Amino acid sequence: MAHPITDYIIVGGGTSGLVVASRLSEDPDTSVLILEAGADLSADPRVNIPAFWTSLLGSDADWQFRSAPQPGLGGRTIAEPQGKAVGGSSTINGQAWIAPAKRDIDAWETLGNPGWNWEGLAPYYKKSYTLIPPSDQETLDHLGIDWINDEYRGTSGPLKISFPGIVQNPLCKAWIDAFRSMDKITTGDPFSGTSVGGYSNTASVDPDTKTRSYAVSAYGHALQRPNVRLITGAKAHKVLFAYTENGTPVATRVLAQVGDAEPEVFTCAKEIILAAGVFNTPKLLELSGIGGQEILATHGIPVVVDLPGVGENMQDHLMTGVSYEVIDGVVTGDALMRQEPEALALAQKLYVEHKAGPFTVGGIQSHAYMPTPGGSGPELLDKYPGLPNDPDFYNAIRSLIELPDEASAAWFLFLAQTNLHESGDSFVGSKLLPESFASLGCSQSHAFSRGATHIASPDVDVPPTIDPRYFSHPADLEIMGRHVQALEQLRETAALSAFLKPGGKRNHPDAHGIRDLEGAKKYVVDSATSSYHTCGTAAMRPHERGGVVDGELRVHGTERLRVVDASVFPLIPRGNIQSSVYAVAEKAADLIGHSK
Numbered sequence: 001m002a003h004p005i006t007d008y009i010i011v012g013g014g015t016s017g018l019v020v021a022s023r024l025s026e027d028p029d030t031s032v033l034i035l036e037a038g039a040d041l042s043a044d045p046r047v048n049i050p051a052f053w054t055s056l057l058g059s060d061a062d063w064q065f066r067s068a069p070q071p072g073l074g075g076r077t078i079a080e081p082q083g084k085a086v087g088g089s090s091t092i093n094g095q096a097w098i099a100p101a102k103r104d105i106d107a108w109e110t111l112g113n114p115g116w117n118w119e120g121l122a123p124y125y126k127k128s129y130t131l132i133p134p135s136d137q138e139t140l141d142h143l144g145i146d147w148i149n150d151e152y153r154g155t156s157g158p159l160k161i162s163f164p165g166i167v168q169n170p171l172c173k174a175w176i177d178a179f180r181s182m183d184k185i186t187t188g189d190p191f192s193g194t195s196v197g198g199y200s201n202t203a204s205v206d207p208d209t210k211t212r213s214y215a216v217s218a219y220g221h222a223l224q225r226p227n228v229r230l231i232t233g234a235k236a237h238k239v240l241f242a243y244t245e246n247g248t249p250v251a252t253r254v255l256a257q258v259g260d261a262e263p264e265v266f267t268c269a270k271e272i273i274l275a276a277g278v279f280n281t282p283k284l285l286e287l288s289g290i291g292g293q294e295i296l297a298t299h300g301i302p303v304v305v306d307l308p309g310v311g312e313n314m315q316d317h318l319m320t321g322v323s324y325e326v327i328d329g330v331v332t333g334d335a336l337m338r339q340e341p342e343a344l345a346l347a348q349k350l351y352v353e354h355k356a357g358p359f360t361v362g363g364i365q366s367h368a369y370m371p372t373p374g375g376s377g378p379e380l381l382d383k384y385p386g387l388p389n390d391p392d393f394y395n396a397i398r399s400l401i402e403l404p405d406e407a408s409a410a411w412f413l414f415l416a417q418t419n420l421h422e423s424g425d426s427f428v429g430s431k432l433l434p435e436s437f438a439s440l441g442c443s444q445s446h447a448f449s450r451g452a453t454h455i456a457s458p459d460v461d462v463p464p465t466i467d468p469r470y471f472s473h474p475a476d477l478e479i480m481g482r483h484v485q486a487l488e489q490l491r492e493t494a495a496l497s498a499f500l501k502p503g504g505k506r507n508h509p510d511a512h513g514i515r516d517l518e519g520a521k522k523y524v525v526d527s528a529t530s531s532y533h534t535c536g537t538a539a540m541r542p543h544e545r546g547g548v549v550d551g552e553l554r555v556h557g558t559e560r561l562r563v564v565d566a567s568v569f570p571l572i573p574r575g576n577i578q579s580s581v582y583a584v585a586e587k588a589a590d591l592i593g594h595s596k
Contacts, residue, residue: 006033006229008592009254009268010275011236011284013038014088015578016565016585017275018215019128022222023589031227033266035234035256037280038085042220047091048211049351050164050203050362051336056092061085065279065466067530072449072471078530080466082277086232089277090204090214093532093578094363097129097161097202100573100580101369102193103406104446107396111570112542113551118193121583124590125191126152128218128582129159132207142167143200144176149189158218159582162207165200165365166356170499171330171438172200175366175413177495184368187405196407198368204578205362210355212362233259237460239272239288239561240265241304249304251561257460271592274538274563275585279453281567282311282537283464285548286455290555299458305557309546313393313539314451315572316468317410317531318480320524321441322487322511323417325504332436333358333416364414369407369445369574372479373486377402384475387448392545396571397446401479407445409483410575411490414439417507435505440490442483443531445574448473453537470528480528481521484514533577538567552591564588 008024010017013036021032041061046052058064058079065080083089102118109117131153134140143165154161165172179185179198186199204213211217223230236256241249251272257263274281285291289304291311296303326332335343336358350357372380381402387394401408417437451468471477491497506512510526513519541547543556549568555561566581573580 098575
């Protein structure tokens with residue numbers, strides 16, 4: 001079957017792919033084809049109801065990737081969810097809308113990317129969303145929302161961002177009161193890029209409909225335009241190239257399989273844009289002959305461009321948490337997770353009739369950016385080796401985490417038990433305890449450890465190998481252990497301890513030993529899992545420094561081939577990366593549009 005030639009082919013109709021498709025197709029003379037491997041789940045209640053996000057992990061909406069066994073985690077393997085649906089991972093995530101730090105983004109520029117700094121990217125964060133704060137003073141006071149600064153607030157973007165916390169939840173206020181008592185309340189609007197401390201966080205939930213606000217609801221209107229074509233169930237096999245007179249490969253076509261049909265060729269007139277995600281984008285590059293020569297030779301793939309950075313530089317946020325039994329009368333999400341009929345019926349009634357109740361809340365409502373307890377200056381970091389193969393990356397990380405006004409971890413409150421010790425099978429676990437819990441967690445902001453993902457076979461149906469190499473740098477374990485230790489101090493504040501049973505149950509026997517640093521480090525090794533924030537596998541850096549794309553997001557050594565998803569992040573931002581994926585995609589659309 002012959003397909004019409006389109007200006008742009010976007011491989012991946014996920015978070016970044018839909019943003020770029022929407023912006024490029026604003027020009028009615030520009031045609032866009034989107035090839036998406038997953039299905040359109042925009043009518044699926046698992047997607048639209050915020051609390052149902054955990055049911056999507058490991059489902060048909062997830063690529064269901066797993067890591068290689070991790071020596072740093074006692075040999076455990078970890079689930080590595082990635083959205084397999086129109087909307088990508090914005091379809092299945094926990095909806096937390098968290099800001100990066102100014103210094104995070106400025107570090108992208110120091111790693112060899114002129115113009116990729118906070119000043120250059122901050123407008124694109126604002127462009128992607130509209131923050132809709134609570135309208136009543138009681139809720140504002142309860143959640144401690146006195147820090148919104150209109151200079152940084154998105155006011156006209158397509159995503160609807162709101163505060164999931166409500167006055168009926170006493171733990172939201174207890175979180176704010178606890179940080180005030182420790183003199184560690186947020187120092188300002190997180191989207192200023194310069195704040196640390198505790199606050200009530202926002203989420204990508206439409207406050208009017210109480211449904212997920214994500215790439216489809218925000219940018220999917222573009223799919224109705226006559227100049228946009230979306231093909232679902234389309235599995236890309238490889239990018240095909242023509243060559244210039246001097247031998248430079250020019251991306252011109254994509255070989256893809258739609259459903260069970262034979263693979264077909266789709267041709268573009270201008271560019272091929274990869275937005276397949278942090279694992280599938282490097283996989284597709286390698287299957288297309290772009291990658292390290294040795295890896296390609298191992299699988300019998302002819303080399304188009306020898307680019308050893310493909311699949312390297314992989315970064316993630318490891319997280320863990322401790323679940324504390326709450327006092328009687330405190331409502332948590334545990335009964336819903338156990339699918340107790342009475343709790344489910346009440347929650348459904350509240351949601352259907354009043355757009356209220358536990359179904360309206362996805363992941364977290366309470367967040368904090370925290371520096372390393374005890375400091376992470378020379379007395380800590382000088383004990384551990386640098387990264388001789390990439391001193392620039394090591395120095396970039398160190399310059400962030402050793403500052404007392406920067407965060408080396410995020411803390412959060414999750415109103416349910418988290419059995420994170422179940423070998424990383426899921427964020428929550430399956431061996432649910434009968435009691436009710438509140439969980440205090442932490443997620444490491446910037447790790448020295450980096451991993452890799454590569455093809456395991458020239459067969460497109462074989463999943464890639466994923467090796468995060470968690471805790472391969474020993475400083476990471478000490479930093480995270482210190483944060484877990486500090487969670488005990490947070491638990492003991494008068495504001496939070498009032499809601500926790502003295503001597504109550506916890507989610508794991510080792511959770512009672514975290515007051516000691518070695519006990520905390522043991523708990524981390526036994527329990528830590530991914531925050532599902534993996535990025536960096538097609539890094540934006542100079543070719544000679546291990547990069548895959550340049551500052552225009554063009555793949556080194558090629559023409560008319562770009563990457564626009566989280567693969568390009570040269571350094572992981574602090575906190576949940578959702579907001580940064582949207583911002584980078586918005587900027588990518590401008591870069592592509594200006595080069596038309």
